[in-house]
Amino acid sequence: MSTPSPIPGGAGPTSLSGRGLWQRRFGSDAGLVGRVVDISIINLNRVGATPSVVVGVARADVHFPPLSADYNLGVAGIGDAVDFWMPEARNPTRRDSGDLDVIARLRPGVSLEHAQSEMDTISRNLAVAHPDTNNGLSVRLVSLRDQVLGSSSRVLFLLFASTGLVLLVACGNVANLLLARATMRQKEVAIRVALGAARLRILRQFLAESVFIALPAGAIGVGLAYGGLALARPLIPADVPFAQDATVDRTVLLFTLIVASLTALITGVIPAFRASAAHRATP
Helix, strand or coil: CCCCECCCCCCCCEEEECHHHHHHHHCCCCCCCCCEEEEECCCCCCCCEEEEEEEEECCCCCCCCCCHHHHHCCCCCCCCCCCEECCCCCCCCCCCCCCCCCCCCCCCCCCHHHHHHHHHHHHHHHHHHCHHHHCCCCCCCCCHHHHHHCCHHHHHHHHHHHHHHHHHHHHHHHHHHHHHHHHHCHHHHHHHHHCCCCHHHHHHHHHHHHHHHHHHHHHHHHHHHHHHHHHHHHHCCCCCCCHHHCCCCHHHHHHHHHHHHHHHHHHHHHHHHHHHHHHHCCC
C-alpha cells in the first residue's frame, strides 16, 4: 500500500480503511480520508496495484468478516482485524447472484424480528416481480454475535460456567478451612473477649488474615493464566472465535481483584463473626 496522494480529476474505486491500518501505515493521519492510495490485493481478479479513494476510516477494530484472500490462504483467521474494505465489482444487470453476505446496523428501536419480517416481504415481492431469478430466494438475518460465535457459543458458555463452579468450590473449601481454623482459635478469641476486645477489632484481624491469603492467591492465579494461555494457544482449534486473541488484560485483572476481595471478605468476616458472637453470648 503506497503513500496517499491527492484525488485526481475523475472518481475511481473506493475503499474504507480499518483503524489498525490507519494507525500503523499512515500514522493516524486525519487527512487520509479523501485521498488516493494504491492497494495491491492477492487472490482477486486484479493485476498490480489498484488506485483507490479512501472514503472513511473505521473508528474501532473490526474482526468480521476476515479478508477472503488471506482467509482462504490460511494467513488470517476470524479473530484478525480487517485492514480495509473495497466494493466488489458486479454486473448490475445480473440477478442470479444469491450468495451475498451483508453487514447492516439496525435502526434504534428496530428488533431483529421486525427487520426479518420486512426482508421477508421484500423477498416475496422480488419473487413475484422476477420469478426467473428470485423464486425461492430469501434473506436470513442473524445477529453479528451469533454469526461470529456460531455453535461455539454453547461451548464457551459451558466453559465459563464450569470455571465459575470451580471458583465457587475453591472459595467454599477456603471458607471451610478458615471456619475450622476459627474453631481451633476459640480459646484465643475467648481470652481477647474477656479482656475487652471489641468485635470490630476481632473482625478486622480475621479479615486482614484472609486478605493476606486471597490477594497473593489471586496474583498467583493471574501468573498461571499468563503461562496457561501461552501453552494452550497452539492447542486451541482455529474455529473457536477470537481464541488466539485471548489475553490477560486490565478487565481480567480488575475482575480478579474484585473476586479476590469478595472472597477475602466472605471467608474472613463469617468465621470471625461466628467466633466472636459465640463468646459474646457465653455468660
